[in-house]
Amino acid sequence: MKQARSAEDAWQVLATVIDPELPVLSIVDLGMVRRIALDGPGVRVAITPTFTACPALQVIERNVVAALSAAGFAPVRVETVLAPPWTTDWMSDQARDKLKAYGIAPPSAGTVVACPRCAGIDSERISAYGSTPCKALYRCRSCLEPFERFKCV
Amino acid sequence: MSDAIFAEYLLRLGDSHLVLGHRLSEWCGRGPMLEEDIALTNIALDCIGHASVLLRLAGQVDGTQRSEDDLAYLREAVQFRNLLLVEQPNGDFACTMARQFLFSAWAGGLYDLLQQSTDSTLAAAAAKFAKEISYHLRHSREWMLRLGDGTDESHRRLQEAIDDLWPYTGELFQLWPGDADLIERRLIPHPERLQAPWTARITEVFSAAAITLPSPGAHMFSGGPLGRHSEKLGYLLAEMQIVARSFPGAAW
Numbered sequence: 524m525k526q527a528r529s530a531e532d533a534w535q536v537l538a539t540v541i542d543p544e545l546p547v548l549s550i551v552d553l554g555m556v557r558r559i560a561l562d563g564p565g566v567r568v569a570i571t572p573t574f575t576a577c578p579a580l581q582v583i584e585r586n587v588v589a590a591l592s593a594a595g596f597a598p599v600r601v602e603t604v605l606a607p608p609w610t611t612d613w614m615s616d617q618a619r620d621k622l623k624a625y626g627i628a629p630p631s632a633g634t635v636v637a638c639p640r641c642a643g644i645d646s647e648r649i650s651a652y653g654s655t656p657c658k659a660l661y662r663c664r665s666c667l668e669p670f671e672r673f674k675c676v
Numbered sequence: 677m678s679d680a681i682f683a684e685y686l687l688r689l690g691d692s693h694l695v696l697g698h699r700l701s702e703w704c705g706r707g708p709m710l711e712e713d714i715a716l717t718n719i720a721l722d723c724i725g726h727a728s729v730l731l732r733l734a735g736q737v738d739g740t741q742r743s744e745d746d747l748a749y750l751r752e753a754v755q756f757r758n759l760l761l762v763e764q765p766n767g768d769f770a771c772t773m774a775r776q777f778l779f780s781a782w783a784g785g786l787y788d789l790l791q792q793s794t795d796s797t798l799a800a801a802a803a804k805f806a807k808e809i810s811y812h813l814r815h816s817r818e819w820m821l822r823l824g825d826g827t828d829e830s831h832r833r834l835q836e837a838i839d840d841l842w843p844y845t846g847e848l849f850q851l852w853p854g855d856a857d858l859i860e861r862r863l864i865p866h867p868e869r870l871q872a873p874w875t876a877r878i879t880e881v882f883s884a885a886a887i888t889l890p891s892p893g894a895h896m897f898s899g900g901p902l903g904r905h906s907e908k909l910g911y912l913l914a915e916m917q918i919v920a921r922s923f924p925g926a927a928w
Binding site for chain 2: 572574575576577578605606607608609649650651652653654656660674676
């Protein structure tokens with residue numbers, strides 16, 4: 524077991540914990556980690572759910588405990604923080620680029636939703652709901668491919 | 677420190693989201709088209725997420741430390757506090773959308789006001805819920821317009837659905853025992869404050885969808901938050917609770 528050192532180490536560990544529904548993004552990329560506080564040899568992590576009913580939340584909490592424990596932090600405590608509510612504004616630019624490269628249109632202000640495949644800006648919404656609570660279904664009128672868009676909240 | 681009156685209010689809200697979420701989940705695999713099947717189950721999931729937060733809080737506030745699962749799976753129908761509107765059967769697609777629209781228009785207004793609650797957990801949850809419910813409202817509103825202003829058949833079915841559900845909307849604005857105390861403590865808004873914005877919101881849509889507003893003096897059913905439910909809730913709970921009741925304490 525490695526010797527745990529600082530909150531900075533804990534942040535680096537959490538940057539390796541990915542969202543199981545969006546396997547290109549870490550929970551740090553998503554802006555879900557609100558606070559990390561060292562507590563003796565242990566650590567306390569405050570996490571904000573992206574969507575109230577996100578089914579991935581329990582898996583994420585388990586993975587946070589596993590990753591920090593493996594890095595030598597003990598005990599690891601995870602608390603859920605609801606206020607202020609999570610917003611897509613907390614997603615880093617790097618995260619938006621990763622989403623696009625993965626084929627999901629990142630959240631953006633305005634009405635134009637660019638196709639993540641051909642970058643065409645002529646798209647239509649097929650459904651406000653998609654395969655997970657965080658995504659909506661779109662179709663590109665240029666390349667005719669359907670794609671998912673991360674919901675703006 | 678336990679607060680039985682506030683816990684009762686949280687149960688009323690939590691149970692309403694839970695029962696509505698379960699009703700919507702009955703559409704899973706039966707939606708009129710794939711996108712709608714996905715939408716209905718997503719809204720169901722949101723409702724159950726809201727229920728989970730509210731019931732967990734209720735179990736803390738009433739001092740029993742019951743979990744959201746204890747409260748969802750181990751209570752009888754007479755112990756449920758949900759509004760009668762949400763236990764009404766799905767009926768056809770128009771009926772499900774009408775029920776969703778009437779409920780979401782009310783819940784959206786409620787959670788806007790609950791963000792000022794003196795209970796910080798409820799206020800925080802309300803801010804989160806309001807964002808999610810705005811999606812439900814937009815979705816059900818679009819269907820109200822499409823069905824109401826669609827074919828003769830879709831219009832007839834939507835009007836019937838509204839007429840059937842209308843007598844269950846009186847409960848949304850009723851003052852229940854204990855509420856006055858919670859209003860005094862600024863934990864919750866007075867339910868009357870929700871009525872005018874709700875009426876304005878649904879009237880605008882009814883008018884665009886050519887739906888006739890049922891008579892305001894019509895008889896209203898009442899009693900869900902006091903545990904007086906129709907037999908329909910019993911069947912719903914039997915299905916929802918059977919696994920938890922058959923295998924007590926099971927974990928997977």
